Amino acid sequence: MNELDLQKLINAAASGKRPHFFGDHDVDRLLSIVWAMAAELAVTRERLDTVERLLAERALLDRAAIDAYRPDGAAAAERGQWQIEYLSRLLRVLQQEVDALRREER
Amino acid sequence: MSPTATHDEIARFNFLANFNKYMSNVVVAGNAVAYERRVAPHWRAQHGVDPANRREIRAAMSADAYYQLWSALRRSGMEMRQQAGRSLVLRQMQALRDRARELNAACAATLRLDNSIAIPPYQSELDNHCMPGSYYAEYIDDDVSAAANYDAGMFATTTGLFGRYLDGAGRGTAQWLSRSRPGWQPRRILDLGCGLGHNLLPLARAYPEAEVVGVDVAAPMLRYGHSRAVGMGLGRVIFQQANAERLPFEDASFDFIYSTMFLHETSHAALRNIFGEVRRLLAPGGVQLHLEQPPYRGMSDFEQFLRDWDCHYNNEPFWSALHETHLPTLLAEKGFAQADIFETEIHAIVEDEMPKVATAVEDFGRGGLWYACGAAA
Numbered sequence: 001m002n003e004l005d006l007q008k009l010i011n012a013a014a015s016g017k018r019p020h021f022f023g024d025h026d027v028d029r030l031l032s033i034v035w036a037m038a039a040e041l042a043v044t045r046e047r048l049d050t051v052e053r054l055l056a057e058r059a060l061l062d063r064a065a066i067d068a069y070r071p072d073g074a075a076a077a078e079r080g081q082w083q084i085e086y087l088s089r090l091l092r093v094l095q096q097e098v099d100a101l102r103r104e105e106r
Numbered sequence: 107m108s109p110t111a112t113h114d115e116i117a118r119f120n121f122l123a124n125f126n127k128y129m130s131n132v133v134v135a136g137n138a139v140a141y142e143r144r145v146a147p148h149w150r151a152q153h154g155v156d157p158a159n160r161r162e163i164r165a166a167m168s169a170d171a172y173y174q175l176w177s178a179l180r181r182s183g184m185e186m187r188q189q190a191g192r193s194l195v196l197r198q199m200q201a202l203r204d205r206a207r208e209l210n211a212a213c214a215a216t217l218r219l220d221n222s223i224a225i226p227p228y229q230s231e232l233d234n235h236c237m238p239g240s241y242y243a244e245y246i247d248d249d250v251s252a253a254a255n256y257d258a259g260m261f262a263t264t265t266g267l268f269g270r271y272l273d274g275a276g277r278g279t280a281q282w283l284s285r286s287r288p289g290w291q292p293r294r295i296l297d298l299g300c301g302l303g304h305n306l307l308p309l310a311r312a313y314p315e316a317e318v319v320g321v322d323v324a325a326p327m328l329r330y331g332h333s334r335a336v337g338m339g340l341g342r343v344i345f346q347q348a349n350a351e352r353l354p355f356e357d358a359s360f361d362f363i364y365s366t367m368f369l370h371e372t373s374h375a376a377l378r379n380i381f382g383e384v385r386r387l388l389a390p391g392g393v394q395l396h397l398e399q400p401p402y403r404g405m406s407d408f409e410q411f412l413r414d415w416d417c418h419y420n421n422e423p424f425w426s427a428l429h430e431t432h433l434p435t436l437l438a439e440k441g442f443a444q445a446d447i448f449e450t451e452i453h454a455i456v457e458d459e460m461p462k463v464a465t466a467v468e469d470f471g472r473g474g475l476w477y478a479c480g481a482a483a
Contacts, residue, residue, distance in 0.1 A: 006196060006197065007193075009192070009196055009245065010189060010192040010193045010196050010197075011189060011192075012192075012238040012239070013185075013238060014185075014188065014232075014233035014236040014237055014238045014240075014421055015231075015232055015233040015238075015421075016232045016233060016236075016421050018181075019177075019181060019418070019419045021168075021173075021174040021175075021177040021178040021181070022174050022178065023169075027178075028178055031175075031178045031179070031182060032178075032182045032185070035179060035182040035183070035186070036182070036186060036189075039118060039121045039122070039125075039186055039190075040118075042117065042120075042121040043114050043117040043118050043121060046113075046114075046117040046120065046121075047113055047114060047117060050113060085193075089189065089193070092185070092189060
């Protein structure tokens with residue numbers, strides 16, 4: 001199973017119709033994306049907090065080095081992979097809609 | 107048996123646990139305010155009377171902006187909990203499977219799988235509580251991922267109220283049994299719909315001499331649950347794949363039969379069959395106990411409406427019907443004597459450092475406090 005297939009399996013919808021709560025169904029969809037983003041922001045904030053605390057404990061933080069940092073090829077590739085997973089997580093509701101349409105086609 | 111979690115995977119669950127807690131401690135209360143201040147007055151202006159029952163309250167509330175946002179957030183939270191669990195577990199499903207195989211092989215006699223057991227339609231028609239693939243989907247041979255996901259994510263949805271090992275209901279049940287029958291030693295104990303055995307192991311610990319059996323239809327739950335039990339030094343606990351409507355055990359062969367949050371995941375017809383099986387299997391002098399969310403009788407229409415949310419929006423299709431079923435009557439129909447039938451309350455028993463449920467903040471179905479109905483044979 002390649003990475004994207006695994007990500008699609010992770011994002012699979014539960015069977016049963018997804019309920020709508022707002023008069024305009026697009027609002028339900030948008031809220032789902034916004035709320036996933038809120039979670040990821042919390043995750044990032046927690047990670048940053050861990051990093052800052054660890055660096056502070058060790059007196060290692062040099063803020064100028066953060067601005068000067070340029071990723072090498074491997075680091076850039078890792079970051080790219082992270083972005084794919086990140087986007088897939090945020091846009092889960094769209095994948096599920098397309099998956100459902102495809103099932104209907106069959 | 108737990109999956110290995112990265113910093114961000116833990117952080118994702120931290121967010122979801124805090125979000126769920128915030129929803130139940132802060133956000134849910136706004137629904138009652140919206141109902142009293144604007145939804146009910148609007149309904150009265152239109153109809154001349156208050157909404158007559160929970161269905162009319164739902165019809166009225168469905169147009170309310172606060173309820174819509176609360177509902178959409180709650181549903182999104184359920185879906186995100188599944189996504190977070192699956193992204194943690196599926197990336198390591200082979201490793202988890204291998205670990206389970208190894209542990210299960212150490213006590214092979216107590217894991218009793220039977221691939222002739224079909225998933226009953228009341229389970230297969232809808233993925234229970236929005237769990238993609240439900241309890242039984244298998245993506246690889248000997249898959250345990252459904253159970254690992256359930257195990258890893260349940261702490262986030264119950265925010266610690268079920269205890270560190272999610273066994274608060276089982277520990278509460280064991281305590282209830284030891285207090286209501288001091289000194290009694292059941293020879294055989296049966297947990298119906300045991301899943302991965304969260305609430306099965308406490309009975310095995312409480313009654314070390316007893317033969318303790320859990321049955322479930324879902325093989326991934328049993329494989330994972332058995333390996334977890336072996337890892338915790340409880341390899342003697344039997345995990346058996348079986349349908350609780352037709353159990354492969356002899357008449358009068360169990361002294362204590364119980365279930366925890368299982369009945370609402372069956373259909374009404376199945377419920378009757380299950381109680382029939384309990385009647386057949388319970389030995390003279392034995393007792394049964396079934397833990398559930400409280401029945402709707404005696405509750406305000408508004409509280410019923412809030413508790414009913416899961417039935418409509420969280421894939422719990424039998425939730426409403428079960429909570430309207432008078433379980434004591436059903437037990438009486440199966441031949442238990444009226445005088446032997448009882449109803450009680452079971453509190454979760456959790457570690458000292460875990461949060462305790464207060465009835466005031468009980469989260470409409472997720473708190474560590476249960477209604478229980480039982481009968482002596």
